[in-house]
Amino acid sequence: MQYRAPGGGIDGLALYRVSEDPDDFAASTVDLTLLLSATDEAYAGLWRFFLSMDLIGTLRASELAVDEPLWWMIADQRAAKIAVRDHHYVRILDVPAALAARTYDVVDTLALDVVDPLEIAGGPFVLTTDADGSGFVETMDDPPLGIPFVRLGIAELSALLLGGVSAVTLARAGRIETDDPERVARLFQTVQAPRLSFWY
Numbered sequence: 001m002q003y004r005a006p007g008g009g010i011d012g013l014a015l016y017r018v019s020e021d022p023d024d025f026a027a028s029t030v031d032l033t034l035l036l037s038a039t040d041e042a043y044a045g046l047w048r049f050f051l052s053m054d055l056i057g058t059l060r061a062s063e064l065a066v067d068e069p070l071w072w073m074i075a076d077q078r079a080a081k082i083a084v085r086d087h088h089y090v091r092i093l094d095v096p097a098a099l100a101a102r103t104y105d106v107v108d109t110l111a112l113d114v115v116d117p118l119e120i121a122g123g124p125f126v127l128t129t130d131a132d133g134s135g136f137v138e139t140m141d142d143p144p145l146g147i148p149f150v151r152l153g154i155a156e157l158s159a160l161l162l163g164g165v166s167a168v169t170l171a172r173a174g175r176i177e178t179d180d181p182e183r184v185a186r187l188f189q190t191v192q193a194p195r196l197s198f199w200y
Contacts, residue, residue: 001049003042012042016050027057035061040069047073067193090158095121096137098161103133106187111143116154129187148183152176163190 003012015034021027030050037043047070050059064070066084074080092098095114109128116122126138126147143149150167152160156175159165167184170176178184 001046003037003045005039005042011039012037012046014046014050018056021057024057026055028055029058029060030056032059032061043069044073065193090161092121092154092158092161095123095125095157096139099125099127099137100135102135102161104129104135104187105133105189105191107131108183108187109144109147110184110187111140111147111149112157113149113151114154114157115152118154121154127187148178148180150176150178150184152178160184160188162194163188164194 001014001016002010003014005011013034013036014032016030016032019029019031021029030053032050035043035046037046051074053059061070071077071080071082095112107129109126112125112127114122114125124140124143126140126143128136128138130136152170152175156170159170160167167176167178167188168181171178171181171184176184
């Protein structure tokens with residue numbers, strides 16, 4: 001199915017399958033396998049189509065973000081059942097390349113002491129971000145004084161990389177050591193939760 005903008009361009013598409021219930025046609029099921037949208041209007045239009053389909057008792061969708069706008073489009077949120085499962089895994093193999101590949105919303109400098117049990121990607125690093133959102137990473141034996149310091153494992157840094165967990169949460173759980181978890185959290189936070197929209 002396609003969503004066409006007023007100008008005629010295709011701004012969204014969805015792939016789905018309907019499974020009829022021969023005993024009760026009003027209890028048929030829609031399995032949504034993929035929904036892609038280029039605009040908020042296309043996103044809302046596609047979901048409105050599925051939420052208002054006749055003779056459908058259940059709509060199933062997976063690989064959604066934990067902050068999916070869909071949740072706030074449903075008038076009766078208690079009618080929806082949400083199960084959170086981990087699906088997207090990241091294991092950093094090159095700390096400077098990984099940290100430089102993402103963008104940042106805060107200008108800051110942070111010293112990291114990364115521990116890697118496999119001895120592939122550990123070491124001391126200094127991450128500096130600029131107003132353009134770029135990150136620059138240097139390897140240093142002695143990080144500069146007066147900047148936040150974080151000691152963490154490669155698993156914790158991999159989790160922080162995508163912005164799916166707060167450094168404050170990791171510090172309270174004893175997973176990282178830092179003198180300023182709020183500042184670290186602001187540096188790595190993202191405006192949208194990470195999402196992997198396909199199964200692999």
